[in-house]
Amino acid sequence: MKWICCQIGARQHYAVPRALQRENRLAALLTDFWAGPIIRGLAGNWAHSGIRSLAKRFHPELDPTKQGKPKVETRGERHPTVNFQGSHLNSSISAVHSWNTRALWWEARLRRKAKTVGRYHGFIEVGHRFACAVRSRLSRDDLTSPDTIVFAYDTGALEIFERCRDWGMKCVLDQMDPNRVEVELVQAEEKRWPGWTTHPIAVPEDYFHRREREWALADRVVVNSRWSADALVQQGVPREKLFVMPLCYEVYDKHQKAENETRKSEKTLRVLFLGQVNLRKGIQYLMKAARLLEQENIHFDVVGPVGISAEAVGSAPPNLTFHGRATRDQTSAWYRQADLFVLPTLSDGFAITQVEAMSHSLPVITTPCCGEVVTEGMDGFIVPPGNADALAQTFLRYIAQPDLVRAQRRAATLKAIQFTLDRMAENLIKLEEEIGNRR
Numbered sequence: 001m002k003w004i005c006c007q008i009g010a011r012q013h014y015a016v017p018r019a020l021q022r023e024n025r026l027a028a029l030l031t032d033f034w035a036g037p038i039i040r041g042l043a044g045n046w047a048h049s050g051i052r053s054l055a056k057r058f059h060p061e062l063d064p065t066k067q068g069k070p071k072v073e074t075r076g077e078r079h080p081t082v083n084f085q086g087s088h089l090n091s092s093i094s095a096v097h098s099w100n101t102r103a104l105w106w107e108a109r110l111r112r113k114a115k116t117v118g119r120y121h122g123f124i125e126v127g128h129r130f131a132c133a134v135r136s137r138l139s140r141d142d143l144t145s146p147d148t149i150v151f152a153y154d155t156g157a158l159e160i161f162e163r164c165r166d167w168g169m170k171c172v173l174d175q176m177d178p179n180r181v182e183v184e185l186v187q188a189e190e191k192r193w194p195g196w197t198t199h200p201i202a203v204p205e206d207y208f209h210r211r212e213r214e215w216a217l218a219d220r221v222v223v224n225s226r227w228s229a230d231a232l233v234q235q236g237v238p239r240e241k242l243f244v245m246p247l248c249y250e251v252y253d254k255h256q257k258a259e260n261e262t263r264k265s266e267k268t269l270r271v272l273f274l275g276q277v278n279l280r281k282g283i284q285y286l287m288k289a290a291r292l293l294e295q296e297n298i299h300f301d302v303v304g305p306v307g308i309s310a311e312a313v314g315s316a317p318p319n320l321t322f323h324g325r326a327t328r329d330q331t332s333a334w335y336r337q338a339d340l341f342v343l344p345t346l347s348d349g350f351a352i353t354q355v356e357a358m359s360h361s362l363p364v365i366t367t368p369c370c371g372e373v374v375t376e377g378m379d380g381f382i383v384p385p386g387n388a389d390a391l392a393q394t395f396l397r398y399i400a401q402p403d404l405v406r407a408q409r410r411a412a413t414l415k416a417i418q419f420t421l422d423r424m425a426e427n428l429i430k431l432e433e434e435i436g437n438r439r
Contacts, residue, residue, distance in 0.1 A: 001170075001432055002027035004143060006134045006152040006160060008126065009033075012352075014059045015248050016151060016174070019425035021061060025432070027095075028143060030134050032106065033057045034098035064096055095141070099133050106130070120207045123155050127210070131159035144169060149432065154179075154211050161217035170435050173218035175349075178231030180208050182280070182347040189279040189346065196312045197279055212236070219435060224350035225371040231347075243434070245427045246371055249355040249419045269298040269399055272338035272362070274331065275353050277322070278307035282344030282367070288388035289344075289395065290320040296399055300342075303334050335360035339405050340398060345370050346385050358416035363408035365394050373419075379411040 004027050005017040020026040035043075035058040043055030106126045113122035131152075138144055138160070146168040152160050153174045161171045186201050215221055215237050222243050223229045229242045277283050283302065290300050300320040306313060313322055326334060335341075341357035343366040350371035354364045364373065364380035374380040381397075383390040398404050 001025070001147050001149055001436065002145070003149045003151055003428075003432075004028045004030065004138070006030045006131075006150065006156070008130050008153065008156045010057050010059070011153060012247060013250070014062055015421060015424060016428070018059060018061050019248075019421050019428055022421070023425050023429060025428075026062075027148060029062055029096045030137060031057070031096070031098050032103035032130055033100050034096055062096060097137055097141075099130075102129070102133065118202060118204070120203050124204075124207055124210055127155035127157075128159065130156045135159050135163045139163070149435065154214060155207070157214045158210055158217070161214060165217060170219045171217060172220050172222060172431065172435075173214050174222045175211070175215070175228065175232065176224070177349040178228045178347055179211055180235055181231035185347050186280045189284070193279060193284050193312075196284060196308050198307055198309055215241075220431060222431070225348075227347070227369050227371075228349050243427075243431050245424065245431070246373075246419060247350045247352050247355070248421045248424045249352055249359060249416065250421065251359055267297060269296075269340065269395070269405075270338050271298065271300045271340045271342050271395065272303065272334055272357070273300065273342050273344075274303045274326075274334060274357075275343070275351075276307055277302055277304050280346055281348075282346050282385065283308060284312075285386055285388045285391060286342060286344050287316055287320060289391035291317040292388065292392040293395060294319055296396070298395055298399060301334060301338065303331070332360075335362060338362055340365060340395075341380075342391070343367070343370065344383070344385070344391060355416050355419045358412040361409040361413045363405060363412050365391070373415065375411070375415065379408050379415045 003017075003020045003025050005020065007014075007016075007029075009032065014029070017026050017029045033054065035055045039051065040055045040058060043052045106129055110119065110122035110126050113119065113125065134152075138150075144164075144167040149170045149172055150160060150164050151172045151174065154176055157171075157173055161173070164171050183201060183203050190197050190200055212235070215232070218241070220243050221232065221237060221241055222245050223232060224245060224247050226244055229239070229244055232242060233239050273281075273283070273286055275281055286300065286302075290298075294317050296319075298319060301323060302320060303323045303326050305325050306322060316322065323334075335357060338357075338360075339362070341354065341362040341364045343351055343354050343364060345351060345367055346369055348370035351366070351373075352371075354366055354370070354373045357364055358373070358379060366374055366380065366382060367385040368382055369385050374382055376382050381394050383394055
């Protein structure tokens with residue numbers, strides 16, 4: 001069977017279409033914006049940040065111009081389609097199609113709605129417009145074979161699946177987060193920690209209903225962790241419809257391995273928190289744990305966009321420092337100088353940062369509310385969510401046993417290399433076989 005991938009943005013660096021491409025199963029990629037050679041050529045060091053960001057909406061592994069003699073068509077407006085001449089079922093990838101001009105307008109609409117009625121209304125609108133555009137393209141380009149699987153992401157799949165079901169095509173939805181379960185958890189934390197959040201979460205019912213309709217239409221729903229699978233079962237998705245597929249991680253820092261091997265720990269145990277600094281990620285419990293350890297030789301570095309109030313930040317103990325956003329180069333530097341990585345999350349669809357940390361030889365302390373990466377006691381520890389005392393006791397364990405960090409580093413490095421693109425490809429093939437067996 002062949003697959004058609006539909007995605008808004010460069011999700012996971014186009015991991016799913018790339019995995020399928022390596023297995024010669026990708027018929028086409030339909031995405032909102034695809035950076036052509038002109039955009040990529042403009043993205044130098046002195047280019048506007050917006051241009052540099054757009055230039056990243058591309059991956060050479062999916063460039064049809066490198067795989068044959070393509071025919072380029074603009075279809076009457078400035079959103080290129082790159083097609084191979086011949087049937088899409090007889091070539092590796094027949095087309096990468098985007099709606100560049102429209103995508104910029106969609107993004108502007110999303111920003112405008114975020115300022116007025118809320119960003120979730122913007123997500124609904126962009127998802128609807130993108131799905132309608134994909135639906136029209138599939139029909140016009142005759143990409144409607146019953147032997148093709150259509151893969152799309154939540155909120156941007158509804159109108160695609162409605163038509164594909166009529167055409168007899170199989171539909172696979174990737175649900176990126178636990179949906180309503182996660183939102184309710186965050187809302188409960190906002191009540192538990194009043195005054196901490198800068199933007200209280202408010203999700204319209206239409207957003208949930210759109211996703212629920214996508215679940216109903218999908219033949220299978222892909223989630224990235226058992227935590228997400230259990231959450232969707234609570235929301236009415238049959239467990240047999242769910243397929244757990246972990247994310248993959250690729251090393252981009254060429255010097256990472258050598259630097260990991262030569263790194264030496266300082267006397268002070270340095271713990272890194274990297275990601276969105278908000279209640280969902282459990283920053284409140286990390287701060288509470290740090291306060292319990294003020295007399296210990298330990299320091300916490302919190303790196304990432306701060307989503308809690310200035311008053312909450314100001315209440316941090318002296319052994320915890322907020323550093324704000326970091327570039328990719330800066331992120332690598334933070335990993336290299338840390339001894340441990342902490343992810344006290346209350347809910348994550350997967351949390352790729354735990355694999356990224358392990359690729360830098362960092363043991364990970366996390367909760368069971370994310371992707372299953374940590375093996376208890378081998379490459380880190382798993383603590384109950386929302387439990388500052390358990391966090392503090394785990395850090396004390398590393399302080400009392402200095403060799404424990406060194407022992408777990410090797411295991412962490414070996415764990416990280418298991419989350420490969422080839423493993424994702426194997427999971428997608430397994431999913432394809434299950435869909436074929438149920439036809």
